[in-house]
Amino acid sequence: xxxLVSRLVRTDWFGPLxxxxxxxIIVSLFDPSFLSPFNIQILMxxxxxxxxxxxxxxxxxxxxxxxxAIGAIGGLAAISFxxxxxxxxxxxxxxxxxxxxxxxxxxxxxxxxxxKTGISAFIITLASLSxxxxxxLGITRAQPFYGVPDSVKAFGNTTMFGPVPWLxxxxxxxIAAIWYLLYRQRIGRYILAVGGNQSAAELSGISVxxxxxxxxxxxxxxxxLAGVMLVARLQIGDPTIGDEWLILSFAAPVIGGAVxxxxxxxxxGTLFGVVIVAIITQALVIFRIDPFFVQxxxxxxxxxxxxxNRLREVRVQRMLKRA
Amino acid sequence: MDAPPSVEGAAMVESRSPxxxxxxxxxPPPEWTRFLLTNEFGxxxxxxxxxxxxxxGTPGFSSPFNLFTLGRTMAIDIMIGFSMMVVIVTGGLNxxxxxxxxxxxxxCGWLLEQAGMPxxxxxxxxxxxxxxxxxxxxxxxxRSGLHSFIITLATTSxxxxxxxxxxxxxxxxxxxxxxxxxxxxxFAGYLSPLLxxxxxxxxxxxxLYRLTPLGREILAAGAKAAAAELSGVRVxxxxxxxxxxxxxxxxxxxxxxxARTGAAIPAMAGNLGxxxxxxxxxxxxxxxxxxxxxxxxxLGTFLxxxxxSELTNGLLQFRVGxxxxxxxxxxxxxxxxxxxxxxxxxxxxxxx
Numbered sequence: 013x014x015x016l017v018s019r020l021v022r023t024d025w026f027g028p029l030x031x032x033x034x035x036x037i038i039v040s041l042f043d044p045s046f047l048s049p050f051n052i053q054i055l056m057x058x059x060x061x062x063x064x065x066x067x068x069x070x071x072x073x074x075x076x077x078x079x080x081a082i083g084a085i086g087g088l089a090a091i092s093f094x095x096x097x098x099x100x101x102x103x104x105x106x107x108x109x110x111x112x113x114x115x116x117x118x119x120x121x122x123x124x125x126x127x128k129t130g131i132s133a134f135i136i137t138l139a140s141l142s143x144x145x146x147x148x149l150g151i152t153r154a155q156p157f158y159g160v161p162d163s164v165k166a167f168g169n170t171t172m173f174g175p176v177p178w179l180x181x182x183x184x185x186x187i188a189a190i191w192y193l194l195y196r197q198r199i200g201r202y203i204l205a206v207g208g209n210q211s212a213a214e215l216s217g218i219s220v221x222x223x224x225x226x227x228x229x230x231x232x233x234x235x236x237l238a239g240v241m242l243v244a245r246l247q248i249g250d251p252t253i254g255d256e257w258l259i260l261s262f263a264a265p266v267i268g269g270a271v272x273x274x275x276x277x278x279x280x281g282t283l284f285g286v287v288i289v290a291i292i293t294q295a296l297v298i299f300r301i302d303p304f305f306v307q308x309x310x311x312x313x314x315x316x317x318x319x320x321n322r323l324r325e326v327r328v329q330r331m332l333k334r335a
Numbered sequence: 336m337d338a339p340p341s342v343e344g345a346a347m348v349e350s351r352s353p354x355x356x357x358x359x360x361x362x363p364p365p366e367w368t369r370f371l372l373t374n375e376f377g378x379x380x381x382x383x384x385x386x387x388x389x390x391x392g393t394p395g396f397s398s399p400f401n402l403f404t405l406g407r408t409m410a411i412d413i414m415i416g417f418s419m420m421v422v423i424v425t426g427g428l429n430x431x432x433x434x435x436x437x438x439x440x441x442x443c444g445w446l447l448e449q450a451g452m453p454x455x456x457x458x459x460x461x462x463x464x465x466x467x468x469x470x471x472x473x474x475x476x477x478r479s480g481l482h483s484f485i486i487t488l489a490t491t492s493x494x495x496x497x498x499x500x501x502x503x504x505x506x507x508x509x510x511x512x513x514x515x516x517x518x519x520x521x522f523a524g525y526l527s528p529l530l531x532x533x534x535x536x537x538x539x540x541x542x543l544y545r546l547t548p549l550g551r552e553i554l555a556a557g558a559k560a561a562a563a564e565l566s567g568v569r570v571x572x573x574x575x576x577x578x579x580x581x582x583x584x585x586x587x588x589x590x591x592x593x594a595r596t597g598a599a600i601p602a603m604a605g606n607l608g609x610x611x612x613x614x615x616x617x618x619x620x621x622x623x624x625x626x627x628x629x630x631x632x633x634l635g636t637f638l639x640x641x642x643x644s645e646l647t648n649g650l651l652q653f654r655v656g657x658x659x660x661x662x663x664x665x666x667x668x669x670x671x672x673x674x675x676x677x678x679x680x681x682x683x684x685x686x687x
Contacts, residue, residue, distance in 0.1 A: 125669070129672070132626060134428070134484070135616065135620065135626065136669070136672075138612065138616060138665075139665045139668040139669040140665065141665065142613050142662065142665030142668070143662045143666060143669075145662075146658065146660065146662025146664075149658035149659075150659040255609075258488070259491070259607070262488055266485070272481075272482060272484070302500050304499035304503075304504065307495055307499065308497050309496075310496075311491070311492030314488065314489035314492070315489045315493075318479070318485055319479060322481060
């Protein structure tokens with residue numbers, strides 16, 4: 013095989029990219045308006061928020077754990093952001109900063125409990141999920157905050173240039189920052205090392221608990237950022253924000269080749285995973301298939317992706333054996 | 336959650352020989368003192384303490400009607416806890432208990448209302464549907480060799496999505512009177528028959544683990560899959576059976592909900608059935624079922640779930656705000672695992 017092709021095939025993002033190109037061609041053959049600037053804008057809005065959600069989970073998958081609470085953290089940050097602007101009249105930037113800080117603190121709380129007690133991340137984040145969700149409902153009494161300033165609404169619903177919405181800006185910054193963190197910073201390498209083999213990482217002098225704290229702090233920050241972005245997008249501080257993040261947050265990284273036992277994630281693979289989900293959701297609307305079917309497709313995508321990843325793993329192991 | 340390490344308790348722990356197994360110790364403590372140190376005793380004590388506090392502190396808690404409603408919720412929470420417990424025993428978990436439950440309830444509602452089936456046939460078919468969906472989970476897990484977390488996360492989305500797609504999110508509200516009458520039935524003014532269903536299910540599960548070869552094979556496979564496989568246990572088969580059992584128990588819980596509310600509603604367990612997740616884990620974790628697998632405490636799960644329903648009910652009676660209850664339950668789960676950790680390190684520190 014051509015060396016360039018074989019190198020591309022081995023990357024995590026190449027397969028999803030091919031799927032995106034094929035899906036775009038097929039869908040636009042059926043409906044040319046799929047590639048209209050307006051539709052591209054809608055796609056980018058969905059991708060912008062969802063890729064921040066996916067990155068929030070991806071970093072935790074990187075250390076070989078899971079974070080069930082990202083939706084609850086994002087929801088709590090979202091209603092705090094809207095509530096601080098409506099009730100205390102804080103300026104949007106200050107309220108956003110406070111909401112993001114809340115996300116970091118919530119994530120660090122998870123991280124401290126997991127690393128200090130050694131209890132599985134699943135149980136800790138299940139507990140914190142209901143603590144945060146209960147706080148969300150307790151504060152809002154399940155009613156949305158409507159007093160979102162116009163500047164925030166405009167940020168979530170206008171475009172920067174051409175079809176590119178303003179919300180794409182924070183998403184692009186997040187992608188760049190996470191890429192830089194994971195592949196160019198020491199702490200990023202540590203994150204993947206801890207996920208790959210925790211005892212080996214510990215023995216080579218990495219402070220595992222510090223790495224776990226970092227990862228959960230970043231995850232909480234990103235979840236809160238996604239919540240704030242959704243408030244701008246939906247124009248209200250809705251207490252149900254975050255309720256539906258869990259499946260997507262695992263689907264996108266897994267489609268992007270992430271190994272759930274940790275140590276291997278792909279930033280661009282995850283981004284392309286989010287794009288695939290967005291295209292399929294749109295295609296279901298275009299083909300007038302019931303929107304409820306999105307859930308089924310998401311589930312099937314996860315199964316398909318973990319199956320493909322498993323096969324790739326087996327193939328790599330065989331190649332290693334032969335070599 | 337254990338009995339507080341009282342002075343006598345500590346002395347008793349010290350008097351044991353270093354051998355971990357009670358058979359090896361020189362003077363095994365009498366049966367009843369050993370019971371005082373168990374998780375189950377701690378739970379019973381907590382249930383009684385909270386019952387006293389709630390009964391004295393609120394006027395409504397001990398009213399016959401409240402005890403009746405409490406019994407019904409308790410029965411359902413216990414069933415949901417069992418449904419997760421039987422999978423935790425294998426060292427896995429089942430995120431789709433809520434989704435399977437809703438599918439079974441909606442299937443039952445459809446058979447009753449659209450197909451006009453008799454009640455017992457519809458219930459049987461709904462349980463079979465739950466078992467089949469669970470078995471499919473187990474089958475995919477065994478065949479792919481992947482962790483049950485990601486597989487059941489995916490099937491949660493598939494089952495729930497398919498159910499909504501097929502029913503257009505419609506609810507079935509014309510449930511036959513016999514069925515809702517069972518949910519409304521009261522014995523002696525305050526006992527719900529649903530509670531008997533949970534007790535019978537608990538007895539059957541305890542019998543399964545203690546008396547049957549299959550139960551022992553399940554425990555062996557959960558404790559150490561490789562060793563069990565070498566001693567002739569077909570581990571894959573036990574995993575499929577446990578997931579099918581989990582699906583069937585989720586179906587029982589869902590039908591109890593239908594009997595209680597008199598309707599089969601797709602939103603009865605929240606989006607994707609997620610609302611069942613917390614009660615599903617609270618029962619077994621409070622009850623001392625090891626998340627690593629290999630140990631089941633049926634009585635513990637029963638008592639753990641009962642404690643959770645009692646606390647929920649009591650907190651609502653105290654009017655702490657119905658919206659905050661979820662936060663309290665989350666804190667309770669956290670507290671439970673932390674206390675379990677403290678108990679373990681306390682016992683380890685004593686050389687037991």
